[in-house]
Amino acid sequence: MEPSKVTSKTSSLKSLVLKAWGERWTEIQWGISIKSVLPRGVSGDVYNLADIILSQALVGSYPNELVLSYLRHSLNCQLVSYAAILQRISKYDKFQKRSCVIILLDFLESTLHGITCRGKPEESVLAVALLSLVDWLLTCVRSGHVPKDGTANRLEDRIANKSIQILEYLLNNDFIFAMLYLAKHDDAELYLVIVNKCQEISQDVQNSMDTNIPHVHNILIQLCNIDFKNSTKLTAMESVTTYNEPITYVLQPLLAIRVMLNPTTETQVLVDKLKMIRQIKGYSNPRLYCELIRACLMCLRDSLSKEDHGPQWGAFTFIKLPHIIKHLCEDSKSFKASEEVIEGFEMLLEMFPLLDFIDSHTACSCIELLLNELVKLEFVTENQCSSIIARRASVVSTLSSPNPPSNVLTIIMRTEPTLQRMLRTLDSDYSKIQEALVSVLSQVLSGNSLELILAAASVEGKLRMFVSKVIKFNEFSKQINLQDGAKSVRTNAVLFDMTFLMLCFITQKYGYQSIFLDGGNDTFFEKWCRQCMVELGNPKSHETIMGECDPSKVTALLTAINDGEDLINCDTSWDQICITIIGATHDVLVAWENSTLSSNDVKRILDAMRSSMFCLPICAAAWLCSYMQVLHQDALLKPLNMVQQLLNVLPEPEESQDNYSKCRQVLMCQIIRKMQQDLNPPTMPSKPSHSIISKDSILEQLIPIWESILEEGWLNVKNAQKLKTTLFTAGSDWFVNNLIKEMMKLQYRDELEKAVDLLFAIFHFDIEFCTLALLELMPQYLFNPDINVELIEPQQTALAKLCSYCIYASVELQQNSIVKNDVHKTPINMDIDIDNSWPPNKIMRLDNGDCDSNGTGINGILLKALVALFRRIAVVASRHEQLCRETHFVLRLLEQLVMCGRGSSQIILRHLPPTLLPNLIRCVPELFTVDLILNLYDLNWPSGRKAATSDLCLLQKTRCSKNTEYL
Structure with a gap:
């Protein structure tokens, strides 16, 4: 608008005010006349109407209340805005006119209850206008307080008291307080002035004899600390959202799954996962430590009766767990971290049934073992631990142990120094320790020593180091030098055999990807493992390795075997030889199939093949298993018989006692049997107990497993294996869909809370694709009339909570680049064209150029799935004008995303469509709180504060409209 026209209108308005005062117009007459001056649809703020009226009302020593009534009428008729009036009042500095100050305070007192915003231009200035008003009110307090000479004045007291009352109202009004918080960031200099004034007034009040000092101090302290805290009261549906769980059901199954999938998981990966759990669950540090130890002890309790898992969990609990606790404490940056750990142990002592079971079955105090390890890490002191150890020792002494008790914990604690000595031995010069190393490795291969050492190495993060050293000796020993003498040659051969068997066993137990993160090197074993090693879900070509076999060498090897020659002396x-034996096995199989060789001939050749070196039967069995994967069922019999023949135990000749053939033969049989299980052809009986081969459908098998887990509240090894196999077989879409259906059948809140925790942990078998499947499932509950009838309380809160948990877990997975998951990845078919689902400039509401771009955001298919889901819920919010099941769920989902985010939810919520929140606020303003709105935006950025201001003003406007309707 041209300045000349503005000046003209301003002059007309001044004249109109003078005329109205001179003729003593009523408010109605003023309202009629002012509309003839102001253009239609134009606010009086454009022409400074509030300034004109107030200037005229306060021109004398005493206020003109008639003119002031015109301002009140203009405000009620929306001719002027609250922001304009507050800005004008905050500029009034003639505090010597005490009557004028009092009339302004009375005016504020009568109008602030309805403060709102009625247009976009006003939104941008209302917050700062309120902050300026606070500054003005503090000036009123100072000017109206008791003078320095100590003489009291009734008007001064009234000004001070009324100013304090208005400040108290501003602080207690949630909308105004939120606006003040936003203005604090927009105008930091003004807020600093306010803080200084508060400190000066506080000093003045202390020097006075005012009996209202504590009340004034509280208000001043609040003004100096205008801060927004993350609140649990995010909506008016508080009775459903709060739940104080007695124990957590998420940590035990989560740890069981993580250790099952990758026992060699880095400590920092687990620490990051636990920090995510602490965030979404809102646990205190002592509660987290207590629940973490309890979860490990529950897994240890389950594994005590299973020899193949006992060492792993014993090592994890008493070797790795102390390091995890120390990392958690260091990351928390708490000045009383050690005290919090001790507090966690104090809480753990209350769970005495679990402690009694562990201690009675291991004949030791698990609490004492854990605390001693923390003392070794110099994290807690012996004095801090002594009282807890003493309290527990008095109980342990009275426990009766089974006959005999398990000694796994004692052995585990002794295994750690054994591992250190072995690593030092493997660092020695190969040429000087061959015989000594063979003796050491033979002890490792006997009994369960290898399991214990591997368990200790995996939890300490030294498994890859151990493997690399073993591979180094395997490489050294593969060369044959007949000039070294018969004994040296034989020792060299046995060393190659032992190291090869150990490497095969380790690879089968932990997986190739877990041991060789970078894809491996060019050593013989790593190359053979990539080409030949039988792995579940990763078939190998039987022809690739055959291409490397030299026919002449194959013939020579077959001749040597057939003649009974000792291969060690070749x-x-x-x-x-390991490569050539594959070609020899192929030729024997073909000759048998063509009836060139008889069954006795094949048996004799295979027995000779494994008479001295047990790496050769493994190479032969690996090729046979790969070959069987491409055969018709009718052609499997002979290769199966050959593999089985390799498993038959040969009598050990007396001359082989020094070659440690017995321990090598036992390990060879274990390796080949594992190959059979991984191959698992249709004609073979199913050996693993977790196999899902059954006459029942997969769903009929899944439901009892889920019901058992839900009833017990924890996940044992058997059920974990079955769930993993079910997910691998059916895929994440089917798996998630059916488990969610089972959860939605539950009726009671405590059952649903337990189910949410258990499902969240179970989805960590493949959290990325289970989350994508869950996000793709949500629209069905929103739009499918056949199933959205289930979207009622408390089921919908549970579903929203589970969805939020999984989203944050997937984000944590993306941001942690070293997380490895060896679960089979199933493709997700998104049925939405996500790339074109929203205009690019509308996807990120806060992406106005000032948002964080440090690469910590969401990307890939997870981002696309989130955008697709948010688009769908935006449609739900726009379709309904009142609360219904669908809008209720949308509000629940936003609430849970905020609560689980604990201040970091903006990384997800920044992708909300721009129309979602305004539509929800218009639909259910009574369920929204300013806390929820402030949590939905990143208030560190101007764009976030601007968007939050807009929604806060909309909420306040809707509230005022509702109140007017009721009146």
């Missing part, structure tokens, strides 16, 4: 390197 002049070919062992890596070449």
Whole structure:
């Protein structure tokens, strides 16, 4: 608008005010006349109407209340805005006119209860206008307080008291307080002035004899600390959202799954996962430590009766867990971290049934073992631990142990120094320790020593180091030098055999990807493992390795085997023999199939093949298993018989006692049996107990497993294996869909809370694709009339909570680049064209150029799935004008995303469509709180504060409209 026209209108308005005062117009007459001056649809703020009226009302020593009534009428008729009036009042500095100050305070007192915003231009200035008003009110307090000479004045007291009352109202009004918080960031200099004034007034009040000092101090303290805290009261549906769980059901199954999938998981990966759990669950540090130890002890309790898992969990609990606790404490940056750990142990002592079971079955105090390890880490002191150890020791002494008790914990604690000595031995010069190393490795291969050492190495993060050292000796020993003497040659061969068997066993137990993160090197074993090793879900070509076999060497090897020659004395390197034996196995199988060789001939050749070196039967069995994967069922019999023949135990000749053939043969049989299980052809009986081969459908098998887990409240090894196999077989879409259906059948809140925790943990078998499947499932509950009838309380809160948990877990997975998951990845078919689902400039509401761009955001298919879901819920919010099941769920989902985010939810919520929140606020303003709105935006950025201001003003406007309707 041209300045000349503005000046003209301003002059007309001044004249109109003078005329109205001179003729003593009523408010109605003023309202009629002012509309003839102001253009239609134009606010009086454009022409400074509030300034004109107030200037005229306060021109004398005493206020003109008639003119002031015109301002009140203009405000009620929306001719002027609250922001304009507050800005004008905050500029009034003639405090010597005490009557004028009092009339302004009375005016504020009568109008602030309806403060709102009625247009976009006003939104941008209302917050700062309120902050300026606070500054003006503090000036009133100072000017109206008791003078320095100590003489009291009734008007001064009235000004001070009324100013304090208005400040108290501003602080207690949630909308105004939120606006003040936003203005604090927009105008930091003004807020600093306010803080200084508060400190000066506080000093003045202390020097006075005012009996209202404590009340004034509280208000001043609040003004100096205008801060927004994350609140649990995010909506008016508080009775459903709060739940104080007695124990957590998420940590035990989560740890069981993580250790099952990858026992070698880095400590920092687990720490990051636990920090995520602490965030979404809102646990205190002592509660987290207590629940973490309890979860580990529950897994240890389950594994005590299973020899193949006992060492792993014993090592994890008493070797790795102390390091995890120390990392958690260091990351929390708490000045009383050690005290919080001790507090966690104090809480753990209350769970005495679990402690009694562990202690009675291991004949030791698990609490004492854990605390001693923390003392070794110099994290807690012996004095801090002594009282807890003493309290527990008095109980342990009275427990009766089974006959005999398990000694796994004692052995585990002794295994750690054994591992350190072995690593130092493997660092020695190969040429000087061959015989000594063979003796050491033979002890490792006997009994369960290898399991214990591997368990200790995996939890300490030294498994890859251990494997690399073993591979180094395997490489050294593959060369054959007949000039070294018969004894040296035989020792060299046995060392190659032992190291090869150990590496095969480790690879089968932990997986190739867990041991060789970078894809492996060019050593013989790593190359053979990539080409030949039988792995579940990763078939290998039987022809690739055959291409490396030299026919002449195959013939020579078959001749040597057929003639009964000792292969140890041949002049070919062992890596070449391992490759050549594959060709020899192929020729024997073909000759048998063509009836050139009889069954007795094949048996004799295979027995000779494993008479001295047990790496050769493994190479032969690996090729046979790969070959069987491409055969018709009718052609499997002979290769199966050959593999089975390799498993038959041969009598050990007396001359082989020094070659440690017995321990090698036992390990060879274990490796080949594992190959059979991974192959698992249709004609073979199913050996693993967790196999889902059954006459029942997969769903009929899944439901009892889920019901058992839900009833017990924890996940044992058997059920975990079955769930993993079910997910691998059916895929994440089917898996998630059916488990969610089972959860939605539950009626009671405590059952649903337990189910949410258990499902969240179970989805960590493949959290990325289970989350995507869950996000893709949500629209069905929103739009499918056949199933959205289930979207009622408390089921919908549970579903929203589970969805939020999974989203944050997937984000944590993306941001942690070293997380590895060896679960089979199933493709997700998104049925939405997500790339075109929203205009690019509308996807990120806060992306106005000032948002964080440090690469910590969401990306890939997870981002696309989130955008698709948010688009769908925006449609739900726009379709309904009142609360219904669908809008209720949308509000629940936003609430849970905020509560689980604990201040970091903006990384997800920044992708909300721009129309979602305004539509929800218009639909259910009574269920919204300013806390929820402030939590939905990143208030560190101007764009976030601007968007929050807009929604806060909309909420306040809707509230005022509702109140007017009721009146």
